[in-house]
Amino acid sequence: MKILPLLLLVGGTLCAGEIPLPLPNGSFETGLDSWKLDGPASVATIQADAAMLGVKGLCIQGDPVRFSLTSAAVPVTPGKTYKLNFWSSSTKALEQPQSNVDAKLVFRSADGKEIAAAPASIRKWPVAMVANTFFAEEYTMAGAAPEGAATLEVKLSSSGKGPVGPVNFDDFSLAELDGAPEPQIAEGGGHPVPPFDPQLLKTLEDEIKAAPYRGKQPPKIVIKLDDFGAAGSGVHARWKKVADYAAAKGIKVTFGIIGTRIQGDNIADFVAWTKQQHDSGRIEFWNHGFDHAERKDGNKRIMEFGGEPYEHQKQHMTDANTLAREKLGFPYVSFGAPFNATDENTVKVLAEDPDIKVWMYGDPRNPAGKKVLIRCGTVTLETPTLIPNYAAFIEGYAHNRGAEYFVLQGHPAGWGDDRWEQFTKIVEFLIAQKAEFVFASDFAGKS
Ligand SMILES: [Zn+2]
The missing domain is CATH 2.60.120.260 (Galactose-binding domain-like)
Known part of the structure; x- marks a missing residue:
């Protein structure tokens, strides 16, 4: 892990x-x-x-x-x-x-x-x-x-x-x-975007303007959106909103599917929508695990691909991939583990897997024969997790100008209006930066 x-x-x-x-x-x-x-x-x-x-x-x-x-x-x-x-x-x-x-x-x-x-x-x-x-x-x-x-x-x-x-x-x-005690930030609804020193934000924006890429190319951006699946027989409005926005802006985004959420028999609307988006070339759908489960073993947190034995992980990887082929009619090319938790068994399972070519937030020192896209801890959509935060993004971005790519993780199912506004602010900043929005799978076969 x-x-x-x-x-x-x-x-x-x-x-x-x-x-x-x-x-x-x-x-x-x-x-x-x-x-x-x-x-x-x-x-x-x-x-x-x-x-x-x-x-x-x-x-x-x-x-x-x-x-x-x-x-x-x-x-x-x-x-x-x-x-x-x-x-x-x-x-x-x-x-x-x-x-x-x-x-x-x-x-x-x-x-x-x-x-x-x-x-x-x-x-x-x-x-x-x-x-x-x-x-x-x-x-x-x-x-x-x-x-x-x-x-x-x-x-x-x-x-x-x-x-x-x-x-x-x-x-x-x-x-x-x-x-004064540290503010506790609860996961889930209601928490506002943390305040940020407006003077510092302005300084950072000016600094980026003066040297946007430090002499390198604009970055490639993978928008990695987690926990997609059927809502009833169709697609939840918050995910449709992302798809419509991406189409309107002409950018690519990626949705990570949880296997169990596409297992049902009555998901015809979901399947039709997803296939159509896949065929449009605007959205990549990728493997975000089979059940996204976690459990406690004593004090130890065991997650689907972080702590479970090889056989368990092998079955879950295979089942998730099979569901994509059977339900959606196309194979996944990219994988991103639930909780981004993986271990040496995941490396073995991935090494044996013929479908997956790209591993988002994988272990670059044990890449399992895949193209690993490394996580940047400070260039993020959500700071903290679940809360899109433009100012925190800018702070990380300013310090990381010149990087080849950023993989930006988000959870749009939890984005109400204020969070949505922060998300679009980040995307529109990146568009103005001439960033290239790509799929994780666009990195397949690249070393
Ligand atoms: Zn997830």
Whole structure:
């Protein structure tokens, strides 16, 4: 099962009682000013290619090497929680999952002695192992200033476990929290789109305008919409709305079908509609599992393709594929697991499967002979899951300009009017970016 470490969420999202703390040259726009390097100069270099915002970023690389890179010290108040955000990515993500770089919040007393961080008021930690990620991803770390603390520094250092990087860093920012509890975001209806700093949004939009693809091509976009199936004998209005909108905009979208939802005998309207959309070439229908089930085994969460034995997964893959051929009259080409949870049994099942050619959000290090489309955790339709969020999308997009593709996941069955408006805002932004909307299956046979 693949679970991303720490990372993700928040960032430009406004939390109650969050005060930005200036961190000198957190964006490396003035080189390594205000940062102190302990180690060879070759390990920490400033490069244009490493920039995510602005024109400069930090690249850490050495094979292997001992180093530390420490920010300027920022004054703190004991008892307060301090939150650090930064972005990182690696050009070697597929070869080596770990960067062997650790990030740490270091609190010190007035006489310079390091003191261990106290637990933060949010569920984040003061130490992180930085992964080599394919896309630029955001880390959020936090710790409370302990008794006697006077200052805080951000420190990157080698973990001592092997070759370091290459890993790019950019946009370090600090904030002081007032200890108000973290807002709980319930899944399902009613929750509003989280607020976002309008000034930051404007800055990000301007930055994108100034350098839309950082000298590369506009991205390919796969709109990956999950949990499609018959509603009664036909198609639910919210899915039809997506299809009509996509047709009106002239873009391709993809719908992931759950097998059990096309099993019934009285789904003639659904089948006719789906076949017609398939034939139109505007919608790709793909394998989103047979039953999308999950269960508990003690404390362990077992999902259809994450934790179930090989025989179970094999049967479910086969049954879902057979249903497509028999009910809809065409084979699936692409697969995306329920909950995006997969394991080594899924790799075996996929490797044996002749229908599936493309694996969305699969494991690029164990591709099972398929074209794996990697997930970008920060360029998303929905932040959090189920809630389309234009501002969060823009924040991730700005940091990931120049990427070849993005696979954007959504759940349109849960989109009421306010969420729909955010979805269309994202799509229309991408159209203006000259993005190419494609099927996952358009990547079949490409390495
Ligand atoms: Zn699903």
